[in-house]
Amino acid sequence: MTSTPERGFEAPFCQLLVAEGHRIVHIDSHGPLEKGKDILSVDAQGRLCGFQLKAGNVDVGRFRSEVMPELHELAELAVQHPSFRGKMCRSHLVLTGTMKAFALDRLNAFNDALPRRLSRVTLVDRHDLLKRFLTVQSGLLPVEPADFRKFLQLVMADGAANLDCEAFAEFLDKLMPTSPNKKLRSGEIARLMSGTTIIASQAMLSHVQKENHYSVSLGWTLTATRLARATLQLRSNPPAASRGIGVAVAAARQSLADLAEEAVNSPTLASGHVLADGGDIWRARATMLAGCVAASRLLHSLNNGSEDGEEKYLTFIDRVQPHLLLWGESAAPFMFMTYWYLARRADRLNQAENMLTSYLRTLAEVNTNRRFKRHLPSPYYSIDDCLAANFGQRPLLFRRDDSYRSSYTAAPAVALLARSLCRRTLASVWPDVIELTIYQNVFKKASEELTYRSPTGRLVPSQWPRPTSWKWLLGHIEKCDRNAKKAVAKPLIGNPSLGVLFLLAHPHRLSVQLVLWLNSELKVKAAAVT
Amino acid sequence: MNDVLPDFPAIKEERLTRLKEQAWQESMARHPILPDLRSFTQHEGDGFDMGPGRHKGDPSGYEKFETTLSMRYDELPMMDDSRLLERLKQMTDKFADEQMKLFIRRIDEAAKAGKGFAKAGEGPPTEDKLLDMIEQSDLDFEDGKIADGFSFLMHPSMMDQFKKMPVAPDGQKRFEQIIERKQLEWRLRQADRKLVD
Numbered sequence: 029m030t031s032t033p034e035r036g037f038e039a040p041f042c043q044l045l046v047a048e049g050h051r052i053v054h055i056d057s058h059g060p061l062e063k064g065k066d067i068l069s070v071d072a073q074g075r076l077c078g079f080q081l082k083a084g085n086v087d088v089g090r091f092r093s094e095v096m097p098e099l100h101e102l103a104e105l106a107v108q109h110p111s112f113r114g115k116m117c118r119s120h121l122v123l124t125g126t127m128k129a130f131a132l133d134r135l136n137a138f139n140d141a142l143p144r145r146l147s148r149v150t151l152v153d154r155h156d157l158l159k160r161f162l163t164v165q166s167g168l169l170p171v172e173p174a175d176f177r178k179f180l181q182l183v184m185a186d187g188a189a190n191l192d193c194e195a196f197a198e199f200l201d202k203l204m205p206t207s208p209n210k211k212l213r214s215g216e217i218a219r220l221m222s223g224t225t226i227i228a229s230q231a232m233l234s235h236v237q238k239e240n241h242y243s244v245s246l247g248w249t250l251t252a253t254r255l256a257r258a259t260l261q262l263r264s265n266p267p268a269a270s271r272g273i274g275v276a277v278a279a280a281r282q283s284l285a286d287l288a289e290e291a292v293n294s295p296t297l298a299s300g301h302v303l304a305d306g307g308d309i310w311r312a313r314a315t316m317l318a319g320c321v322a323a324s325r326l327l328h329s330l331n332n333g334s335e336d337g338e339e340k341y342l343t344f345i346d347r348v349q350p351h352l353l354l355w356g357e358s359a360a361p362f363m364f365m366t367y368w369y370l371a372r373r374a375d376r377l378n379q380a381e382n383m384l385t386s387y388l389r390t391l392a393e394v395n396t397n398r399r400f401k402r403h404l405p406s407p408y409y410s411i412d413d414c415l416a417a418n419f420g421q422r423p424l425l426f427r428r429d430d431s432y433r434s435s436y437t438a439a440p441a442v443a444l445l446a447r448s449l450c451r452r453t454l455a456s457v458w459p460d461v462i463e464l465t466i467y468q469n470v471f472k473k474a475s476e477e478l479t480y481r482s483p484t485g486r487l488v489p490s491q492w493p494r495p496t497s498w499k500w501l502l503g504h505i506e507k508c509d510r511n512a513k514k515a516v517a518k519p520l521i522g523n524p525s526l527g528v529l530f531l532l533a534h535p536h537r538l539s540v541q542l543v544l545w546l547n548s549e550l551k552v553k554a555a556a557v558t
Numbered sequence: 559m560n561d562v563l564p565d566f567p568a569i570k571e572e573r574l575t576r577l578k579e580q581a582w583q584e585s586m587a588r589h590p591i592l593p594d595l596r597s598f599t600q601h602e603g604d605g606f607d608m609g610p611g612r613h614k615g616d617p618s619g620y621e622k623f624e625t626t627l628s629m630r631y632d633e634l635p636m637m638d639d640s641r642l643l644e645r646l647k648q649m650t651d652k653f654a655d656e657q658m659k660l661f662i663r664r665i666d667e668a669a670k671a672g673k674g675f676a677k678a679g680e681g682p683p684t685e686d687k688l689l690d691m692i693e694q695s696d697l698d699f700e701d702g703k704i705a706d707g708f709s710f711l712m713h714p715s716m717m718d719q720f721k722k723m724p725v726a727p728d729g730q731k732r733f734e735q736i737i738e739r740k741q742l743e744w745r746l747r748q749a750d751r752k753l754v755d
Contacts (some may be wrong), residue, residue: 188562242564291563296631299563303629304570304577306637314635316564351635412566419639421572 034083035286036236037124038066039248040229041081044157045069046271047164047222051078054109055278064101068117077103078117078170085125092135095121099135103142103149119149126153162203168203168213168223175202182231187238188300190412191246193533197480200228218268221258225251225272241287242320245280249529250480252276254380256519256526257478261407273519280529281327288324288393291317292344308418310355312411318348319362323528326550328511328524329372338373345370349383354390355414356405357537363387364543365532367444368550381445385453388441392460396433403431406467407535434465434489436536446505451498462496464483465489468539477493477517477537478530508540509548515541524549577639581646585654590709592654595661621660625652650658669694682719685726689733697740704737 032040042052049072050494056066065078075110080102086095103119109154127135132151139148170176178199232247248548252273259265291297297314325341345366353359363384370380384443395403405414416422438461445454454461471477471485475522493500513521520527520542531538575615586592627649629637637645691710698705712720 186567188565188567190564190566238562240562240565287563294563296634297563298631298634300565300567301570301574303627304574304642306629306634306642307639308717309566309570310634310637312566313564318661320564412569415566415569416572419569419573419576421569421576 032083032124032233032236033239034081034124036239036244037081037083039275040226041079041122041157042067042069042231042275042279043222043225043272044160044164045079046268046275047219047226048160049268050071051112051267051271052275052278055275055282063105064098064103065107065117068107068109068112071118075122075141076107076115076117076555078107078114079120079122081122081124083124085128086123086131087128088130088134091127091131095131096134096138098161099138099149101502103146116146118147118269120152122152122157123151124157126155127151131549141180153437162220165223165226168198168220168227170202175199179227179231183233185234187234187236187240187243189240189243190410191235191240191243193246193250193410194480196228196231196247197250197254197457199231200224200251201479202308203227204258206255209266214264214266217258217262217264218266219235221255221266221269221272225276228254239286241283241290242316245283245287245320245529246533248276248280248283249526249533252280252526253478253530253533256517257475259480260473260475260517260519273523277523277526277529280329281324281525284320284324284327284529287317287345288341291321292340297348308353308355308415311351312355312415314348314363315352315355315359316411318345318352318367319532321345322362322365323532325369326365326372326528327525332550341369342373342376349379352383354387354404355411355418356409357391357407357431357435357437358405358410358414360407360440360538361531361535364440364444364538365528368547371448372550380451381448381450384441384445385450385457388438388445388461389457391435391438391441392457392464395431395435396460398432404435406431406434407436407538433463434467436467437467437538438464439540440538442501443508443540443544444547446501447544454501458496462494465491469537471550474517478519480534505540505544509544510540512545512548515539516545519547521555573639577643578647578650581643581650582654584647585650588651589654589658592657592661594707594709623653623656625649625656664713683716683723685723685729688720688723689729689736692733692740693736695740696738697744699741699744702741710734 038055042055045052045067050069052067052069053076054065054068064080066081067079069079071077071079080095080098082095099119099121102121106114107117122137128282135149142148170179178195182192182196182199204220228244228247228251232244235243235247255269255273255276259269297310297317299313321341321344325338329335331502354363354365367380367384370376370383391404394400402417405417405424409417417424440471442454442461464491468488468490469482469486471482471487473484476482476485516527520530524546527549531542531546582634627645629645633641697708700706
């Protein structure tokens, strides 16, 4: 972890602080509130702490040019955060490397020159960090060869590739205490949860180092979801869990925001080896980016961010929309995010509805028509699976899993269009839609919805009534909407940001209830905007 | 460090490998003799010798071919497999052409340097000239017939002239004598294939 860039180290370090009993107040490197404090927290004794993070080693030259100005702000300027405005904090300089001897002299001189009323800057270098990280994760690192191999596979994965969500989630599930039968004290649960988040940050290290924001965002979302599931299963919600979830959600959100900035500023949207980057590869990336940019802006809005400056994000979506690719039903979250983002603006409502209708029309047409050689794979097949199958590189895992006349995501799309009263649009696609068998997973426990793959629960097929009346459809959606809050897992209900992120990372959990709930959460905000 | 957008490096690698192979095969098909040439991959080192004995060639090393492949970023959305293959073929066609030119040049150099050289002289090809060429060749035999792998390489413009070539009155007889002699040489070569004291 000592080789990660400064930005990638923030979240793991926050998780370490949470494990040590801190409450994170603010994470904001490069923001207007920073004033030398990348992270602001309140420690277990209630003291306000500020941390300046620096990646790598610091010699005299770097100390003078880069570190010193930040130290002045860290130690001498009061906190700007509204909750602690004007207060001074305990100052820490955190290095992922070490400080050379001459630079140490300069730090000592800096501390000696500080007025008595100000707190000295404490140095935390890689040796201290190592000790602290090891303490938190002690006894948690997998020792069974098979589990340790899985851990190494995650750590050593190609950081430029997409995170293997299933393997990552499975690995975390093994670390996380989830059996209510196992009696654990609250302190022990908190320790296990904190340790798990630290190990999670190590498991996504190769993606952090490559600054693969999409995968890092998925990693933190999966971590937050696993923590949320553990709190449900153990019927215990220690402060460390909610703080850990908060830090993980913030890290996922930040990664998505970084990705959105990178996308809108990229003139080509090319990545990696350009020669093979065209066609479906480029179009799949454009589709993902449209969804991620939209999700990032929705999260920004959910967290009371300013609604100004949206034009560049809307322009980006306009730019890629003609090239969107429906590789399978795992594309649905990206399409839904784009729909929500556009639908929140009155002047974009038609564009949003047309896009969602196009998704539904293509899905229904391809999956109900034998003349298509391949039908759109279910959301259980990741984009990597689908693209590899499209290029003839490997068949989908279950060759007989034919999605002919079936769908997991058509019903949620119908629900959103019905909610928007798009009767004529739905009527135009209904002859195909009605032929689809709608699949939905029903779980015995709410916590199972938060698993990546649940061993329990039932797959329930259903069909639309023939003929389907508009009145019946509206009534049915209304009923689903009323029950949505009960059907969606509690940790998501209390945290719509996690809900948005959850959907991006778990396309197979997309259900009518989940989209109706998110629809209402996002539309509530939209009312003020439009 | 460059940021990365969502990417599929393994899928791209496999896609490119498959298309490059396909493009290469199609380009080779334009020069039917190329697939018959010995080829190998040098896994280590930076120079090579063509091999011992009569196949010893120029040890000066590889001949470098270069070509360019251009693609505009705005073409990426439409760059499906068929278009990418077309683009790669432009590159592999050039490589195949260059390889063919090199092949002919090397044959010419080797023939002129050694005994395998028949002077065509001026004027159209004749049966005698053709038999002179066979005379200069090492032939392998299988079941009493010339073994597969013996072929003539000529410019397409020569082909018509060969078809119209006048037949020498004793041509068949001379051909049979050459083959008989070549078979004897072949048997002697075969007889050498033993471990002796």
